[in-house]
Amino acid sequence: MSEPADSPAPRPEDAQAPQDESPSEPPRNAAPGEPPRPETPMEDSRPEASEPVLAQAAPTPPAKPQAPEDSPAESEPALPQAAPTPPTPQAAPQQPALPYGPQHPAGPLTAVQYQRQAGYYQQLTGPPRMLPPNPRWHRPESVPNPAVVVLAVAVALFGAWTAFHSTGVGIGLSLTGIAFLAVPLAMGDREDLVPRLPGAILVAALWSVAAIRDAGWVVFLCSATAFLLTPLALAPQRRFSGTALTLFMGWLEGLAAAFGWAKRGRRGKDGRTGANMRNVWVVLVTALLLIVFGGLFAAADSTFADLVVRLLPEVNPAEFILRMFLAAVLFPLALLWIYTAVAKPSFDSDRAEGEHRTVSRFELAVPLGALNLLFVAFIAVQLRVFLGGEEYVMETAGLTFAEYARQGFWQLSFVSGLALAVIAVAAWLAPKRAKADRWAARILLGTLCVLSMVVIASAMYRMYTYAETYGLTRMRVWIFTVEIWLAVLFALVIVCCWKLRAAWLPRAVLASAALALLGLAGVNPDAYIARYNLAHEHALDLDYLDDLSDDAVPEFADLTEEQLDCMLYRPWDADEERDLMAWNLGHQRAQELLKEHQNGSAGYCDGDGRVDDYGAPDPGAATEASAFFDTETCSSIDHTTVEGGFDEPGLQPDPNTSGTWLESDATVDTATTIDAWLTCSYEAGPDGYMTVTLQQYDSDIAAYHDLNAKVTAYEAEGFTVDVQGSAPEARYISVSDDPDYQAYRYHYTAGNIRLESLIAHGPIDQSAATASVDLTGQLENLYYAFA
Structure with missing residues (x-):
């Protein structure tokens, strides 16, 4: 803009003024492209040296010194071309943009930009706001839905x-x-x-x-x-x-x-x-409506009420x-x-691919070449062993082929995993700039992968041979799964070695692991173990099969009734109904067969399906042996085998307090009926006594239920209950250390009988345990002897 014609000539003192009022330069308190901010007392009192740069602007020129009030320049009229915008009276200071967040005009700031603005922000608002603990988790533009x-x-x-x-x-x-x-x-x-x-x-x-x-x-x-x-x-x-x-x-x-x-x-x-409070009110109103109307529907229909009871545990x-x-x-x-x-946080390293130290072709070829030769030598020996068969192994190692296979399996499995780690490190350090370097890496790493897969095949063949001889177990099935997954990993690594790129490999490794587990679940391993062991000729361990989950139960349908009664005896599951949210298909498929054999035999099953834990083929065979339930039976117990723990004169038979009950229909509780019982009593020192009791029930389940009822009652009386073993063969020790009633109880079930010993005002240490096990064991053997 040109000056007016009638403007006065410039005076000498005006020529000495600073040039910061030129229209071509921005005001000192505004960045380029921004309107000038009004002068405020807060800005005047702020040191000019700490003036921040909110945008990438040119350096701010020195501030213009204010002239004294009596300066001649202030008394002259203002020049028309330099008329400034009058400041707004009582203008509030402009609030700065936050260091980061959606309200900043330039978006989220970097750490460097944040540090440049820290001093300015601190003077206006106090202590600076800190950056988030980890920038990769900070998404300022994201506001969650309430x-x-x-x-x-x-x-x-x-x-x-x-x-x-x-x-x-x-x-x-x-x-x-x-x-x-x-x-x-x-x-x-x-x-x-x-x-x-x-x-x-x-x-x-x-x-x-x-x-x-x-x-x-x-x-x-x-x-x-x-x-x-x-x-x-x-x-x-x-x-x-x-x-x-x-x-x-x-x-x-x-x-x-x-x-x-x-x-x-x-x-x-x-x-x-x-917004959140309104959502809470929505949830509360919804819950109230469901409770009110659901309660009315449940009161109106018993079937709906049963469904509600099952859904609400x-x-x-x-x-x-x-x-x-x-x-x-x-x-x-x-x-x-x-x-x-x-x-969507990213945990990937910021380092670009190839920004790491590599080795030379010679440094890579020597160790990998030697390792490949060692693998070749071992595989050659393995071929000689497998071709020679069991006779060759017996002559050279003095072992059966199954024992030889088991002996080296774990070492070969460890070799496979270690080889995978070596290949990963070598691929990371391998040179890839020259064409010869890339081909050397492909050949050395690819050869090691192929040889490692041969070692895995050798390990799997060893485990297969061992399983053919001794049968399958959960551990052996899991080992097969891991070995197959390792073979898949080596196949993926071979592809990476050829392309010399592994950007897709992490996802492929995890996907293959997930697919391997899904394949294991699809095979139904417990059912496969049962089916395999029952179909192959080797030592059959029905007790191990009995410990498998309900997934294996349908595979037992072809066994004899005696074997099923022995294996499927699970009284602790007889009256227990699973919660609706604990339902699974395997348990549901097994329920029909399990319910048919809840009254089977207790104990461990041998290969023929017989019970051999308690020393008799049929625990209920003594039901009609009335001669056993007589106090004269107590005289057959040798109490002299009990030594120590009791005051003089030790254990002494007490025929007056011994008792028997035969062919009684007295109901102990709603689920248990005792057919007969026998108690043998002994004096244990001046004030103590010991009793050994055998009770006969109408079924195994009745004996087991009564045992649980006794255990619960003893806990209510203040006894400390210790469980040894697992149901149904568990044995319970109940101890009361109350000075007024110091007692030791030992009780367990054996088929349709329950045995219990009680020591009152006597020892509650190891001597009590020894005496209880001894005398109850003798009474149990006498019971089966009368059968």
């Missing part, structure tokens, strides 16, 4: 009440795991759903195993793997470093950020508060507190996994 917290609470409560039950795990655990996966996927970015879908399907399939199989070891392996893979399904990583960190709980570092993110959801998208106060504690643990987990799906 329903997120409600959903996290609902998922946590659902998991606390459905995942675990005293009767086992089943569909409740599957639904809980799938809910912990599905809710975060629904809350995440819809555009990322398709890339996450394959991993989510694998994880959901692993969680579903709990609803199909009853074998606890299979359910544990699949559920634990699904738990570890869930964060990777929500936030997939591309490198081994990020995958390993996420797999081994690296996502836990985002817990604080997850709670901070949920806290921002207190305001809705419209900026108004109270009985909860005692202790169990309620325990489940609320579990819900308190599951809530932050649910919230963190939801935030993981939203924030």
Whole structure:
């Protein structure tokens, strides 16, 4: 703009003024492109040296010194071309943009930009706001839906009440795991759903195993793997470093950020508060409506009432507190996994591929070449052994082929795993710049992979030979699974060695592990073990098969009735109905066969299906042996074998307090009827006494129920109960150290009889245990001798 024609000529003192009022330069308190900010007392009192740079502007020129009030320059009229904008009276200082957050015009700041603004922000608002603990978890543009917290609470409560039950795990655990996966996927970015879908399907399939199989070891392996893979399904990583960190709980570092993110959801998208409280009211009103109308429907129809009772488990106060504690643990987990799906943290290393030290071709070829030659030599020896057969092994090693196979299996398995680690390190350090280097790495690493697969095949053949001789077990099935998975890993590594790229390998390794576990669950290992052992000619261990889960029970249908009665005797499951959320398909398929054989024989089963734990083929054969239930039987017990622990004169028979009861129909409780009993009494010192009792019941289940009732009653009386062994062969020791009534009880069942010893006002140490085991054992043997 040109000056007016009538403007006065410039004076000499004006020529000496600073040039900061030129229209071509920005005001000192504004960045380029921004309107000038008004001068305020706060800005004048701030040191100019700490003036921040909110944008990448040119350096601010020195501030203009203020002229004195009597300066001649102030008395002259203002020049028309330099008329400044008059300042706004009482203008409030402009609030600075936050160091990071959605309100900053330039978006989230880097750490360097944040440090440049720290001094300016501190002078206006006090101490500087800190950067988030980990920038990869910070998503300032994301404001959670107010329903997120409600959903996290609902998922946590659902998991606390459905995942675990005293009767086992089943569909409740599957639904809980799938809910912990599905809710975060629904809350995440819809555009990322398709890339996450394959991993989510694998994880959901692993969680579903709990609803199909009853074998606890299979359910544990699949559920634990699904738990570890869930964060990777929500936030997939591309490198081994990020995958390993996420797999081994690296996502836990985002817990604080997850709670901070949920806290921002207190305001809705419209900026108004109270959204969460409204959602809480919605939940409360919904629950109230369900309770009122559900109660009326239950009162109107007994069938509906039974369904409601089954859906709402009985909860005692202790169990309620325990489940609320579990819900308190599951809530932050649910919230963190939801935030993981939203924030999509990247744990991958920032280092570009190839930015690491490599070795020369010679340094790679010497150790790998020597290792390949060693593998070739070992495989040659193995071929000679396998071709020579058992005769060659007997001549050279003095072992049967099965013993020889078992002897070297674990070493070969360790060699396979160690070779995989060596290949991974060598591939990382291998030179790849020159064409010759790449071909050397391909040949050396590929050869080692192929030879390692041959070693795995040798280990699997050894285990197969051992299983053919001695049968399958859970450990042997698991070993086969791991060996097959290792072979798959070597096949994947061979592909990577050829391409010399491994960007896809981390996901392939985890996917192959998940598929291997799903394959194991699909085979139904417990049922396969039972089927294999029953079909092959080797020493049959029915006792081991009896310990398998309900998945194996349908395979026993072809056994004889005697074998089934022996193997399927499970009185502790006779009257116990599983909770609805503990249902699984394996248990359901076994129930019909189990209910048909609840009155079988107790004890351990040998290969012929006989009971050999208690020394008699039929525990109920003494039912009609009335001669046993007579006090004269007590004289056949040798009490002199008991030494120590009792005051002089030791144990002395007391025929006056011995007693018997034969052919009585007296009902002890609603589920138990005693046919007969015999008690042998002894004096134990001046004030003590000891009794040994045998009670005969109408069935094995009746004896077992009465034993449990006695144990419960003794606990109520203040006895400390110790259990030795597992049902139904468990033996119970109940001790009371009360000075007024010091007592020791030893009781157990053997088929349809229950034996118990009582020592009152006598020893309660090891001598009491020795005496009890001795005398009850003699009485039990006498009972079967009369049979």
